[in-house]
Amino acid sequence: MPRNQFPSTQRRNAWGRIAMLFALIALALTALPVASFAGTDAAGNVLATDGDVNPSGVEGDLYWAGQALNLDDASIDRDIIAAGDTLSIRDCTVGGAVRLAARTIDIAKTTVDGSVTVAGQHVVLNTDSTANCFYAAGETVALRGSTKSAALAGDTVTIDGTVEGDVEVWADKLILGKNARITGTVNAHVSQDPERAEGAQVGALKIDRTENEDTSTVNDTIGGIVAAALSTCFVAILLELVFPRATAGAAGMLHQRPAPLWVSGLLGTVAVVPAVLLLIVSIAGLSLAGALMCGIIGIALVSAAFTGTAIARMVGHNQNRFAMASVGGILAGTLTALPLMGSFISGVAFVFTLGYVIQIIWRNAHLKPQQPTNTPELPTA
Numbered sequence: 001m002p003r004n005q006f007p008s009t010q011r012r013n014a015w016g017r018i019a020m021l022f023a024l025i026a027l028a029l030t031a032l033p034v035a036s037f038a039g040t041d042a043a044g045n046v047l048a049t050d051g052d053v054n055p056s057g058v059e060g061d062l063y064w065a066g067q068a069l070n071l072d073d074a075s076i077d078r079d080i081i082a083a084g085d086t087l088s089i090r091d092c093t094v095g096g097a098v099r100l101a102a103r104t105i106d107i108a109k110t111t112v113d114g115s116v117t118v119a120g121q122h123v124v125l126n127t128d129s130t131a132n133c134f135y136a137a138g139e140t141v142a143l144r145g146s147t148k149s150a151a152l153a154g155d156t157v158t159i160d161g162t163v164e165g166d167v168e169v170w171a172d173k174l175i176l177g178k179n180a181r182i183t184g185t186v187n188a189h190v191s192q193d194p195e196r197a198e199g200a201q202v203g204a205l206k207i208d209r210t211e212n213e214d215t216s217t218v219n220d221t222i223g224g225i226v227a228a229a230l231s232t233c234f235v236a237i238l239l240e241l242v243f244p245r246a247t248a249g250a251a252g253m254l255h256q257r258p259a260p261l262w263v264s265g266l267l268g269t270v271a272v273v274p275a276v277l278l279l280i281v282s283i284a285g286l287s288l289a290g291a292l293m294c295g296i297i298g299i300a301l302v303s304a305a306f307t308g309t310a311i312a313r314m315v316g317h318n319q320n321r322f323a324m325a326s327v328g329g330i331l332a333g334t335l336t337a338l339p340l341m342g343s344f345i346s347g348v349a350f351v352f353t354l355g356y357v358i359q360i361i362w363r364n365a366h367l368k369p370q371q372p373t374n375t376p377e378l379p380t381a
Contacts, residue, residue, distance in 0.1 A: 046058045048063070062080045064084070069088065072092070076093070082100050087105045089106070094110065098116045098117070100120070107125050121140075122139060123136045125144060125147070131147045136153070137152075141171075144160045146162040146163075147161075147164075152168070163183070167182060168189075176195065177200060185205070186202055187206050189208045190208070225334055232308065232336070233326050233330045233333060235304075247321075296354075299354055304349045305332060307353060312328025
């Protein structure tokens with residue numbers, strides 16, 4: 001299958017997940033403390049936050065995190081890596097690449113020798129800005145500057161600048177402005193015909209019409225649900241075989257003291273992204289950040305099966321534990337694979353599993369060495 005014939009629905013879903021990931025990171029940064037920190041390492045890299053003075057020159061990379069960045073008339077020898085709520089870069093020169101994640105991103109009158117990769121809600125490479133290539137995902141994406149190639153994904157994508165090469169677009173609506181100058185081919189995966197202003201110059205325009213509604217067949221949906229149910233059932237049985245005390249403890253905790261479990265899970269979910277970012281920015285905490293991310297990924301992978309098993313064991317505590325694990329796994333896998341509500345169910349399962357892990361760590365940390373672990377038990381018949 002040729003590259004450009006990859007199913008547009010899957011491509012747009014992939015871009016949507018990327019945009020959501022970056023947006024969550026950016027929104028999570030608003031919870032960072034207001035106290036600022038800054039520093040320059042031996043390689044000339046600058047680490048900065050919201051309260052720092054706008055640097056006029058950086059010999060290495062610029063790492064920034066906070067709520068509002070207004071970088072004006074600065075020279076960055078290498079890369080800019082930043083995340084926040086509002087990012088504005090004007091009248092700057094960047095010798096490397098630009099990587100940004102925020103709700104609003106505006107790059108104007110800026111020269112970037114490398115690539116620009118950004119994700120947010122409203123994104124624009126503005127007039128008189130140049131880059132080697134421009135990759136963007138957001139709700140509204142606009143290219144008004146100049147680049148050699150571009151890949152743009154969003155609800156509304158506007159091209160009103162110069163592209164000396166090909167452009168890939170995944171959008172509901174594509175607008176080609178009167179200042180559009182594209183020497184290559186625009187491969188547009190759109191749900192409606194592009195709007196092309198008089199004066200727009202395009203080498204070639206290839207349109208791949210997609211539909212807003214889900215085009216997957218009923219058989220595909222049912223097949224996905226069955227596969228998810230069976231795979232989650234297998235993981236649930238494996239968890240019950242290897243960690244029977246954990247599933248029983250989670251079931252007992254859910255039955256006897258559910259409030260601390262859910263509160264811990266919610267707080268942990270909110271805090272995990274800022275914690276990872278703070279560890280990364282601190283440089284010395286990179287290994288801890290990697291370990292924390294691996295742990296979170298592991299919890300996410302087994303959360304549905306673990307939650308289903310725990311709930312099933314709580315309900316059927318007098319029944320065969322492997323049978324209940326199978327039932328819980330099948331139900332959890334089915335619910336997480338359902339359209340629309342599946343993501344919400346997965347999120348609830350993640351909060352539950354993370355809450356249990358936090359509660360166990362908290363209790364073990366506060367127990368004296370000679371004290372046995374006091375794990376809640378299921379009610380007896």
